[in-house]
Structure formats: C-alpha cells, structure tokens
Amino acid sequence: MAMTKKIPDTIKGANTFCPGCGHGVVVRLIAEALEELGHADDAICAVAVGCSCLVNVALGIDKIGCPHGRASACAAGIKRVRPGNLVFSYQGDGDSLSIGLAETVYSAQRNEKFTQIIVNNGVFGMTGGQASPCTLIGQKTTTTVDGRSVNMSGVPLDIMKMFGQIESVAYLARGSVHDAQNILNTKRYIKKAFEAQMAGAGFSCVEILSPCPTNWHMEPVDSMERIAGVVSAYYPIGEIVTGGGLNA
Amino acid sequence: MKQLMKGNHALAEAAIRAGCRFFAGYPITPQSEILEYFSWRMPEAGGSFAQTSSEIEGINQVLGAAAAGQRAITSSSGPGFTLKQEGISYMQSLEVPAVIVDVMRYGIGLGDIFYGQGDYFQATKGGGHGGYLLPVYAPSSVQENADLVALAFDTAEKYRSPVIVLSDAAIGQMCGSVELPEMKEFDIDRFEWALKGRDRHYPQGRTLTDRMYYDFGYDEYDKHERDRYDAMKENEQLWEEVQAEDAEVILVSYGISSRICKEAVKAARAEGLRLGLIRAITVWPFPTKAFQKYNGKASAYMTVEMSQMGQMAEDAFIAAHCQTPVYSMPTGRDVADSEDIIANVKDILAGRKEAF
Numbered sequence: 001m002a003m004t005k006k007i008p009d010t011i012k013g014a015n016t017f018c019p020g021c022g023h024g025v026v027v028r029l030i031a032e033a034l035e036e037l038g039h040a041d042d043a044i045c046a047v048a049v050g051c052s053c054l055v056n057v058a059l060g061i062d063k064i065g066c067p068h069g070r071a072s073a074c075a076a077g078i079k080r081v082r083p084g085n086l087v088f089s090y091q092g093d094g095d096s097l098s099i100g101l102a103e104t105v106y107s108a109q110r111n112e113k114f115t116q117i118i119v120n121n122g123v124f125g126m127t128g129g130q131a132s133p134c135t136l137i138g139q140k141t142t143t144t145v146d147g148r149s150v151n152m153s154g155v156p157l158d159i160m161k162m163f164g165q166i167e168s169v170a171y172l173a174r175g176s177v178h179d180a181q182n183i184l185n186t187k188r189y190i191k192k193a194f195e196a197q198m199a200g201a202g203f204s205c206v207e208i209l210s211p212c213p214t215n216w217h218m219e220p221v222d223s224m225e226r227i228a229g230v231v232s233a234y235y236p237i238g239e240i241v242t243g244g245g246l247n248a
Numbered sequence: 249m250k251q252l253m254k255g256n257h258a259l260a261e262a263a264i265r266a267g268c269r270f271f272a273g274y275p276i277t278p279q280s281e282i283l284e285y286f287s288w289r290m291p292e293a294g295g296s297f298a299q300t301s302s303e304i305e306g307i308n309q310v311l312g313a314a315a316a317g318q319r320a321i322t323s324s325s326g327p328g329f330t331l332k333q334e335g336i337s338y339m340q341s342l343e344v345p346a347v348i349v350d351v352m353r354y355g356i357g358l359g360d361i362f363y364g365q366g367d368y369f370q371a372t373k374g375g376g377h378g379g380y381l382l383p384v385y386a387p388s389s390v391q392e393n394a395d396l397v398a399l400a401f402d403t404a405e406k407y408r409s410p411v412i413v414l415s416d417a418a419i420g421q422m423c424g425s426v427e428l429p430e431m432k433e434f435d436i437d438r439f440e441w442a443l444k445g446r447d448r449h450y451p452q453g454r455t456l457t458d459r460m461y462y463d464f465g466y467d468e469y470d471k472h473e474r475d476r477y478d479a480m481k482e483n484e485q486l487w488e489e490v491q492a493e494d495a496e497v498i499l500v501s502y503g504i505s506s507r508i509c510k511e512a513v514k515a516a517r518a519e520g521l522r523l524g525l526i527r528a529i530t531v532w533p534f535p536t537k538a539f540q541k542y543n544g545k546a547s548a549y550m551t552v553e554m555s556q557m558g559q560m561a562e563d564a565f566i567a568a569h570c571q572t573p574v575y576s577m578p579t580g581r582d583v584a585d586s587e588d589i590i591a592n593v594k595d596i597l598a599g600r601k602e603a604f
C-alpha cells in the first residue's frame with residue numbers, strides 16, 4: 001500500500017524554530033489534534049512571548065500575541081466571551097511558570113475553561129539560555145554558570161504537582177517529544193485536554209518536555225537522550241488528572 | 249427617566265447599557281463599587297465577570313475578551329492603574345479597543361484613598377512603555393460618568409484603541425441624578441479583525457499581534473501610528489467653556505476641580521472680575537482648539553488641579569503657545585476653594601503670582 005504524507009492545512013509551511021527544537025513537533029501535534037477533532041476552524045491560540053512567538057508563522061489558525069506571562073489570562077478572557085470556540089494558550093516554561101505563574105495558577109484555580117499548553121525546555125530559549133524555574137539542579141545556563149544549586153535557587157518547579165492540589169481541574173498530563181512513542185502519547189494528551197475543554201469540564205493543561213539544543217549546547221539527538229534520562233526522571237511523564245472538573 | 253445614583257454605579261450601569269459584556273478587575277478603594285456592581289449585574293445582563301488575582305490578570309483577560317470582539321472594561325485606582333499599564337501598551341500595539349477606568353485617589357506609592365488628580369501624566373502621556381497615546385475622558389459629574397463611559401466604547405472602536413475614563417474618588421462616591429443611556433446589544437462577530445476562528449477573510453487565521461510585525465512595512469509603521477494620533481487630536485477634542493469669551497483670566501481645569509472653578513467664575517463675575525473657564529472633557533487629546541480662540545486675547549490662563557505640582561499646567565503651557573501666560577494652582581490633596589481661586593486670580597492681575 002502506498003504511503004501518503006498528510007499535513008494538516010493549519011501548518012503554514014516550514015517553521016522557523018532551530019533545527020532539533022521540540023516546539024516544531026508540538027505545533028504539528030496541535031495541528032493534527034485540531035484537525036482530527038474538527039476544531040481547526042474555531043480554534044484560537046493565545047501566543048506567549050518567547051520562542052512560542054514563532055507559532056505565528058507556523059500555525060494557520062486565529063492567534064493573539066500576549067504580553068510575556070499573560071497568555072493564560074488572555075486565553076481565559078477569550079474563552080469567557082467565546083465559549084463555543086476551542087481556546088488554548090501556547091507558552092514556554094519561563095512565560096507560564098516564572099513571570100506568569102500567578103496567571104497560570106489562578107487560571108486553574110478559577111477553573112477557566114481553556115487548555116494551557118506549556119512547552120518546558122528548562123531554559124529561557126528566546127533570550128539566550130538563562131535559567132528558568134524548571135532548570136535542573138546542576139544544569140549550567142548563562143545565569144547559573146556553575147550549575148543550578150538548591151541553595152541559591154531552590155528545586156525546579158513542578159507545575160503538575162501544584163495543579164494537582166486544585167480539585168476542580170478537568171485534565172492534566174505531562175508529555176514529551178523525545179521519541180516516537182512519547183510523541184504519539186503527547187498528541188493523545190492534547191486531544192484529551194481539548195475534549196475536556198469542549199465538554200465544558202474545566203481547566204486543562206498539557207506540559208510537554210521539549211529540547212532546546214541551541215541553549216543546551218547539545219546535538220539534537222543528545223538532547224532527546226537528556227530528556228529520556230535526567231529530565232523525565234525529575235519530571236515524570238504521564239496523565240495526572242483525567243475526567244476531573246465538572247465531570248468528576 | 250432620571251434616577252439618583254452613586255457615580256461609580258452610574259458608570260458601571262452605563263457600560264452595561266453601552267453593550268459591554270465583559271469585566272475583569274481587582275478590588276481597590278475608591279473603585280471597588282464598580283467591581284461589586286459588575287459582579288452581579290454583568291451575569292444578569294448575559295455577560296461575564298471575573299475577579300482576578302491582580303490588576304495584571306484583569307487587564308489581560310480584558311485584552312483577550314476585547315480581541316475576541318466583545319465590549320470589555322476594567323477599572324482600578326492608583327497602584328492598580330499602574331499595574332495595568334503594560335496591558336494598555338499591548339492593547340495599543342495590537343490595536344484592540346477596550347475601556348480602562350481609573351478612579352483617581354491621592355498620592356504616589358500606596359498614597360491614600362481620598363480623592364486626587366495625580367494620575368494625569370500617567371493617563372495622558374502613555375503610562376506604559378514605548379510612547380503611545382490614547383483618548384482620555386475626564387468626567388466631572390455622575391451624569392458624565394455615565395455618558396463618557398458609553399462614548400469611550402464608541403471612540404475605542406472607531407480607532408481600535410484602548411480608551412481611559414479618568415474619574416476620581418469624589419465623582420465616584422458622590423450621588424447625583426443621572427439619565428442612563430438606552431440598552432444596546434452588539435454582535436460579537438461585527439469586526440472582521442476580531443478573533444473568532446479562521447474564515448474566508450483569514451484562511452490562514454488571524455495573527456493579531458503587535459501590528460508592526462506583519463501589517464506594515466518597515467517605513468510605514470511610525471507614520472501609521474502618527475496618523476492615528478493626529479486623527480484623534482483633530483476629531484476628538486471635547487471641552488466646555490464657561491464665560492470664556494470676554495474673560496480676562498481663563499481658568500483651565502477638569503474633573504472634580506472644574507466644579508469648583510465654575511463656582512469661582514460665578515463668584516468672581518458677581519464682584520465684577522471677568523473670569524472664565526475652559527473645562528477639558530478630553531484631557532487627551534488636550535483641547536488646544538479652545539486655546540486657539542483665546543491665545544493672545546485673554547491676559548492669563550490659570551490651571552486648577554489636585555496634584556502636588558502642576559501636571560495639566562504643562563499641557564496648558566504648550567496650548568497657550570507663549571501667546572498668553574499660564575499660571576498654575578495645584579491644590580495637592582485638597583479640592584480647590586473658590587475664594588482661593590479668586591485670590592490667586594487677583595494676584596495674577598496685580599503681578600504678584602509667578603507664571604508657570
């Protein structure tokens with residue numbers, strides 16, 4: 001049987017992320033999920049500041065460029081006035097968990113009914129590889145030149161644990177893009193999050209472990225191995241809450 | 249039908265009647281009654297209300313809702329108004345129309361909950377980064393709290409710009425008789441540019457972001473911005489004049505202070521002193537057209553405002569074009585007193601007061 005390569009029509013063309021970057025894979029998974037769920041025409045994305053901005057040239061759906069850290073607040077505002085649309089934020093870990101932590105946690109706490117996509121690469125990619133809240137202990141960045149220490153910066157932030165304490169959230173999962181199986185699983189998580197949203201169940205979030213070869217100063221393949229090793233050891237992959245929220 | 253209402257409540261009810269169906273904000277005195285009123289009234293009118301975790305979250309929810317085509321509003325005061333500035337700058341860069349209310353209180357830092365007019369610079373000079381401008385309406389009565397918030401939405405949509413209503417604690421807290429506007433409803437899909445999902449106008453989806461990136465050539469953007477602000481300056485100036493035509497000295501004021509100036513004009517005229525008033529209704533664009541009529545004709549302008557040093561005085565100075573001297577009477581945390589105003593005017597005429 002002949003194989004056909006199917007590209008969702010919401011993929012605008014070649015993306016502009018660095019070679020080996022995980023963002024490109026995540027964007028593709030979102031595009032496929034939207035197409036398969038029949039939501040390509042009503043989807044609205046609140047785009048964060050960071051390498052996430054490059055979604056503007058990658059994804060052919062309605063999008064808004066939000067202030068740094070505020071994409072989840074914008075998404076909540078959009079969803080509140082257009083409850084029939086599929087609304088999601090697309091944010092890096094710096095955007096969502098450093099400057100935008102309040103907007104992130106309170107969107108979940110207030111049960112805002114959109115989906116938050118967090119691409120966690122453990123660094124501030126766009127600004128040149130400074131430490132983020134998710135930088136691992138011992139990891140060298142331009143602002144932790146001897147490696148992150150617990151003494152100076154505490155332990156890496158685990159948003160799934162924080163969200164997990166909020167009983168009203170509808171769906172939570174942590175995926176990864178470091179190998180084919182995890183890519184497929186991550187797509188399933190994204191679809192389930194979108195479905196929970198469209199069922200009106202409540203807040204949903206998928207955090208995705210993603211490589212930044214440029215600022216990790218690693219080859220793409222080595223970056224994938226790093227996620228398979230130390231990154232996923234600290235940030236366990238899998239579904240955290242399913243069927244929660246108002247369906248529970 | 250006229251009814252008796254508190255200024256803050258009249259503003260909130262008028263916004264609903266102007267078709268506003270989204271509010272997000274955070275408590276701060278003397279603005280909280282607006283938030284409280286919307287908390288029950290917005291859902292009753294079929295809209296959405298959010299008490300957010302901060303003013304930052306509030307303005308950004310409003311940014312999202314307004315970008316999706318809804319008439320949306322937020323309100324705050326002093327420190328909270330400061331937190332909204334980043335969002336306002338973004339609204340102007342995306343050209344998203346929304347209304348932001350600042351019920352001014354006194355002072356810098358935490359300041360005090362009493363009335364003041366110290367946010368003039370922040371409101372009229374582009375309080376966030378990058379050097380933008382935006383229309384700012386300054387109500388001076390309960391009726392104007394209602395009228396100007398409704399007008400603010402129309403102006404916001406006309407220019408795709410955020411618009412500020414610069415009220416103050418006195419206007420917000422006072423009770424007055426008000427004729428509310430008729431109830432309006434708007435189709436959320438009425439704007440082609442607003443987020444709604446890709447369609448035939450935007451087969452690749454809308455990219456509603458800083459308009460400088462994709463919508464204008466490198467050489468076009470600055471001019472585009474200048475043209476927008478020039479059009480606002482040309483078309484949107486609003487002011488009221490009180491016996492300015494034959495005045496020797498013209499008071500220049502706005503909001504709560506201008507109410508006292510009206511009294512002062514009356515009292516001065518009773519003494520045979522030819523005093524007049526230009527009351528700015530838009531503090532940006534500043535009503536320079538009013539000044540053009542009296543520059544070189546009146547012998548002095550005197551600004552009356554509640555701030556530590558004159559703020560509006562600077563705009564009056566520019567508008568006077570060095571053709572008529574400008575004097576400043578900043579009254580700090582006290583509302584001006586009619587007798588004081590007249591005493592200052594007499595000092596000007598006797599050459600005893602220093603020009604601004």
Ligand SMILES: Cc1ncc(C[n+]2csc(CCOP(=O)(O)OP(=O)(O)O)c2C)c(N)n1
Pocket residue numbers: 049050051052068091092093094095096119121123124125126127132
């Ligand atoms: C208020 C504000 N502070 C700082 C910045 C600069 N800035 C742009 S992107 C970014 C961090 C992005 O990191 P992250 O969210 O992890 O996304 P990534 O680029 O790694 O995908 C920062 C600090 C900004 N744009 N706005």
Ligand code: SF4
Pocket residue numbers: 016017018020021022023051121125126211212213214215
């Ligand atoms: S800097 Fe990192 S996160 Fe940004 S595009 Fe390049 S690889 Fe991706």
